[in-house]
Amino acid sequence: MKNIMISRTVESTQTSIHGNLESLVVKHMHSEYLRPIPDFSRLAFQEFERRFAASEKSHIILDSCCGTGESTLHLAMRHPDCFVVGVDKSAHRLGKHSASAAGSELFKASNYTILRADVEDFWRLTSKYSSQIIRHCIFYPNPYPKSHHIMRRWHGHPLFAPMLRLAPETELRTNWRIYAEEFAFASSLLGYTVGLHEMRDIQPVSAFERKYHASGHALFQVVVRQP
Numbered sequence: 001m002k003n004i005m006i007s008r009t010v011e012s013t014q015t016s017i018h019g020n021l022e023s024l025v026v027k028h029m030h031s032e033y034l035r036p037i038p039d040f041s042r043l044a045f046q047e048f049e050r051r052f053a054a055s056e057k058s059h060i061i062l063d064s065c066c067g068t069g070e071s072t073l074h075l076a077m078r079h080p081d082c083f084v085v086g087v088d089k090s091a092h093r094l095g096k097h098s099a100s101a102a103g104s105e106l107f108k109a110s111n112y113t114i115l116r117a118d119v120e121d122f123w124r125l126t127s128k129y130s131s132q133i134i135r136h137c138i139f140y141p142n143p144y145p146k147s148h149h150i151m152r153r154w155h156g157h158p159l160f161a162p163m164l165r166l167a168p169e170t171e172l173r174t175n176w177r178i179y180a181e182e183f184a185f186a187s188s189l190l191g192y193t194v195g196l197h198e199m200r201d202i203q204p205v206s207a208f209e210r211k212y213h214a215s216g217h218a219l220f221q222v223v224v225r226q227p
């Protein structure tokens with residue numbers, strides 16, 4: 001039995017899609033993100049390459065900001081024909097992986113790995129595998145609900161467009177409706193086909209999904225498909 005903490009819903013002064021989002025997305029389309037990639041992310045990427053090659057799979061599922069990696073395991077069990085890579089920058093969260101998997105049937109999966117890296121680096125490094133990445137999952141990213149933090153949300157980030165190019169299908173989950181609406185809006189500005197749904201009949205696949213579900217939050221799913 002897992003301990004479940006009750007959490008509060010996201011509070012923000014924003015009541016709808018951020019007024020600067022469209023201009024930000026357009027501005028980022030004409031710029032290149034040049035932040036240097038640190039060694040720890042390069043090493044994590046090399047580890048990914050080594051494990052992917054050893055798996056002898058040809059398709060990849062990327063689980064960005066995977067936290068404890070519970071969703072990574074879940075995806076690995078559901079897609080035994082794929083190699084699933086979970087990436088998170090928090091050593092603390094990744095360190096809880098065995099505890100989150102213990103006692104679960106999911107523990108049997110071996111077609112996955114979880115790695116410590118900044119996804120801003122990993123997305124750029126992994127773009128050379130984009131023809132093999134069949135799905136990109138981003139479950140419950142930090143919402144950054146303060147209006148002036150719009151560029152910290154993934155759809156306000158300079159890497160949003162390159163990130164969407166990584167896979168034919170990108171799935172976002174969030175407990176903040178405005179985050180879902182903004183992600184969908186920014187994706188459609190870039191010409192993608194977008195579906196936004198409130199999720200029902202939830203069987204939680206990650207620590208945060210379980211916590212938010214137990215707290216009675218509405219949970220939203222955005223699926224973005226390449227045209």
Ligand SMILES: C[S@@+](CC[C@H](N)C(=O)[O-])C[C@H]1O[C@@H](n2cnc3c(N)ncnc32)[C@H](O)[C@@H]1O
Nearest residue numbers: 065066067088089090118119139140206207208
């Ligand atoms: C709210 S938690 C959600 C974790 C997990 N997806 C879940 O559903 O349980 C957000 C996660 O994003 C990770 N994160 C935030 N920014 C990141 C970045 N730039 N690179 C990698 N991980 C990041 C945090 O460390 C944290 O584990």
